Amino acid sequence: NAGVTQTPKFQVLKTGQSMTLQCAQDMNHNSMYWYRQDPGMGLRLIYYSASEGTTDKGEVPNGYNVSRLNKREFSLRLESAAPSQTSVYFCASGAETGAIYEQYFGPGTRLTVT
Amino acid sequence: ILNVEQSPQSLHVQEGDSTNFTCSFPSSNFYALHWYRWETAKSPEALFVMTLNGDEKKKGRISATLNTKEGYSYLYIKGSQPEDSATYLCDISTGNQFYFGTGTSLTVIP
Numbered sequence: 001n002a003g004v005t006q007t008p009k010f011q012v013l014k015t016g017q018s019m020t021l022q023c024a025q026d027m028n029h030n031s032m033y034w035y036r037q038d039p040g041m042g043l044r045l046i047y048y049s050a051s052e053g054t055t056d057k058g059e060v061p062n063g064y065n066v067s068r069l070n071k072r073e074f075s076l077r078l079e080s081a082a083p084s085q086t087s088v089y090f091c092a093s094g095a096e097t098g099a100i101y102e103q104y105f106g107p108g109t110r111l112t113v114t
Numbered sequence: 115i116l117n118v119e120q121s122p123q124s125l126h127v128q129e130g131d132s133t134n135f136t137c138s139f140p141s142s143n144f145y146a147l148h149w150y151r152w153e154t155a156k157s158p159e160a161l162f163v164m165t166l167n168g169d170e171k172k173k174g175r176i177s178a179t180l181n182t183k184e185g186y187s188y189l190y191i192k193g194s195q196p197e198d199s200a201t202y203l204c205d206i207s208t209g210n211q212f213y214f215g216t217g218t219s220l221t222v223i224p
Binding site for chain 2 (some may be wrong): 035043050090096097101102104
């Protein structure tokens with residue numbers, strides 16, 4: 001049981017390049033999330049998916065797109081990377097335990113845009 | 115977007131000291147509160163989930179309390195050890211959405 005996995009762990013891009021961050025979970029959770037973590041800013045929600053086939057914008061969606069390919073996978077795409085997107089990206093999956101939602105995080109992807 | 119605040123931003127304590135920090139949130143929008151322990155270069159690890167006013171949770175030397183009426187939670191660490199050094203993060207959830215504070219960075223000096 002791997003939990004939440006993310007690839008790649010590290011990536012360096014040049015301004016204007018595109019890439020897709022991959023996330024997969026094997027816990028059969030309905031909800032999945034993409035966050036970015038910047039110094040002094042905590043975790044900010046980029047997009048989330050409440051269930052397969054649905055996606056919704058979070059606090060900072062500009063410059064990103066997402067795909068909920070199936071229940072297991074939720075990818076984050078940067079179409080034209082900008083230095084402001086240099087950050088650590090965390091994927092999470094969530095499930096209702098009793099009446100409470102809980103999240104489980106992946107190991108993160110450290111992205112640098114030069 | 116709900117504003118979740120944590121204080122202090124950072125803290126240095128001597129080994130053996132006890133310490134506590136705060137997570138504040140809008141009391142009118144509350145479903146559940148989570149505390150996480152987040153070590154550098156790792157992902158956040160859940161410590162507690164709390165839902166009811168007056169909740170108290172404990173795991174070893176770490177405990178937490180919740181006051182939903184006034185909108186705050188305290189995390190306590192008794193007898194801090196160097197391995198407690200980490201960022202302690204809280205969030206509140208409203209159903210399946212989560213709103214995070216910026217964390218308290220704790221350094222325990224041997």
